[in-house]
Amino acid sequence: MQGEGDVLSATWLSLAISAAAVAIAAVPGVPLGAWLGLSRSRWRAPIVLAARVGMSFPTVLIGLLVYGVVSRHGPLGRFELLFTPHAIVIGEVLLAAPMIVALGETATSSLDPRFRETVAALRLSRARAVWLACVERREAIGVALFAAFARCVTELGVALLVGGNLRGETRTLTTAIALETSRGDFDRAMRLGWVLVALAVGLNATTAILQRGTSRP
Amino acid sequence: MTAFALTGVIARFDDGGTLSLADMEISRGELVALTGANGSGKSTLLRVLAGLVDSRGSVTRGHDARAVAFVGARPFLFRRSAFDNVELAIGGIGLARLDRRRRTGAALSRCGASHLAGRSPRELSDGEAQRVALARALVTEPEALLLDEPLGPLDAEGEALVLGLLRDRGERTIVVASPSADAIRSLAPRVVDLR
Numbered sequence: 001m002q003g004e005g006d007v008l009s010a011t012w013l014s015l016a017i018s019a020a021a022v023a024i025a026a027v028p029g030v031p032l033g034a035w036l037g038l039s040r041s042r043w044r045a046p047i048v049l050a051a052r053v054g055m056s057f058p059t060v061l062i063g064l065l066v067y068g069v070v071s072r073h074g075p076l077g078r079f080e081l082l083f084t085p086h087a088i089v090i091g092e093v094l095l096a097a098p099m100i101v102a103l104g105e106t107a108t109s110s111l112d113p114r115f116r117e118t119v120a121a122l123r124l125s126r127a128r129a130v131w132l133a134c135v136e137r138r139e140a141i142g143v144a145l146f147a148a149f150a151r152c153v154t155e156l157g158v159a160l161l162v163g164g165n166l167r168g169e170t171r172t173l174t175t176a177i178a179l180e181t182s183r184g185d186f187d188r189a190m191r192l193g194w195v196l197v198a199l200a201v202g203l204n205a206t207t208a209i210l211q212r213g214t215s216r217p
Numbered sequence: 218m219t220a221f222a223l224t225g226v227i228a229r230f231d232d233g234g235t236l237s238l239a240d241m242e243i244s245r246g247e248l249v250a251l252t253g254a255n256g257s258g259k260s261t262l263l264r265v266l267a268g269l270v271d272s273r274g275s276v277t278r279g280h281d282a283r284a285v286a287f288v289g290a291r292p293f294l295f296r297r298s299a300f301d302n303v304e305l306a307i308g309g310i311g312l313a314r315l316d317r318r319r320r321t322g323a324a325l326s327r328c329g330a331s332h333l334a335g336r337s338p339r340e341l342s343d344g345e346a347q348r349v350a351l352a353r354a355l356v357t358e359p360e361a362l363l364l365d366e367p368l369g370p371l372d373a374e375g376e377a378l379v380l381g382l383l384r385d386r387g388e389r390t391i392v393v394a395s396p397s398a399d400a401i402r403s404l405a406p407r408v409v410d411l412r
Contacts, residue, residue, distance in 0.1 A: 112293060114289065114291065114292075114293035115293055115295075117264075117269055117289065117293070118289075118292070118293040118295075120268075120269050121267060121269060121286070121287040121289075122305065122306050122353070123282060123283050123309075124305075124308075124309070125309060128308070128309070132295055135295070135296060135297070136295065136296055
């Protein structure tokens with residue numbers, strides 16, 4: 001890292017990649033989580049278990065998996081995604097999706113029992129029920145999205161392994177910190193760390209504000 | 218013609234509990250009041266008739282499932298305006314938006330709830346929520362109406378409205394559960410006491 005421009009670039013890239021990953025993961029993740037929360041299907045328990053396990057999966061292992069998929073000899077090798085922001089987005093989608101599914105399931109499974117009965121009494125379609133459940137628990141789902149975003153912004157394993165830490169291209173805040181530390185510039189690494197802390201505080205404050213809304217009956 | 222018939226029915230709840238229900242046959246267009254102490258199975262019976270509770274035994278429903286409306290004792294309203302709550306019930310039947318809005322307005326008006334149209338559920342009293350829930354049931358123009366303790370939270374005007382609904386039921390089958398059905402009993406040709 002050389003100047004403030006690099007810090008801004010790394011910050012912007014971290015935010016943009018994480019936002020893209022969460023947005024992509026949310027498309028199947030939010031409805032799937034809401035459906036699981038309402039469902040009595042026999043698939044519910046194994047899917048929820050898988051999502052919860054996925055939440056705690058080490059980021060470096062996900063990075064390794066994505067590396068294998070996007071590297072030259074991997075199934076997606078011909079797209080030349082390795083060491084591009086797209087590869088980091090793919091990895092972070094895999095980080096975010098289980099969290100969105102698991103927290104979305106928790107949010108909708110705690111809905112008032114009368115919700116399910118009313119949906120059944122009105123003969124609403126499953127898709128409609130899932131949509132209504134998402135609206136009913138929108139603050140809790142917002143919390144899930146912010147939590148997933150926070151995990152993506154602060155992760156290192158995926159960004160380092162499949163991003164390659166290329167200055168101005170794939171260098172995120174966390175990989176920049178790792179680089180400065182390896183160079184022995186501890187002060188600079190700490191300054192970047194404070195930027196990350198400021199982001200984390202901002203995200204957590206937003207999550208806390210959203211969570212206040214989830215305590216409604 | 219039979220609207221509902223129960224023979225040897227045992228209701229099964231999510232928690233594994235069961236409840237045996239009395240055998241019963243209700244004809245189309247009939248008004249039946251279910252009375253009995255708390256826990257006698259009035260609400261469960263209504264839920265079985267509405268197909269909202271799993272059951273064993275023989276349940277015959279003479280009405281199409283879409284033509285049966287159920288209003289619980291503590292109705293649930295979604296986090297949207299009262300108007301949208303009512304309109305939601307006819308959202309999937311292929312009506313044009315203008316027709317949906319007209320029918321919704323008419324149902325709210327019939328239940329004395331036109332002034333509540335723009336309010337969210339948080340802004341409604343229990344009695345007002347009950348009126349909106351009744352409108353949501355009526356907007357579908359059901360052939361059969363299942364009401365669980367509908368008079369509970371209602372004021373005198375609301376009670377008169379429900380009793381008017383029972384009185385002017387036309388061809389509609391109505392089954393009402395009520396612990397003290399004095400007002401309803403006077404209107405219902407048939408009262409079933411569940412003990």
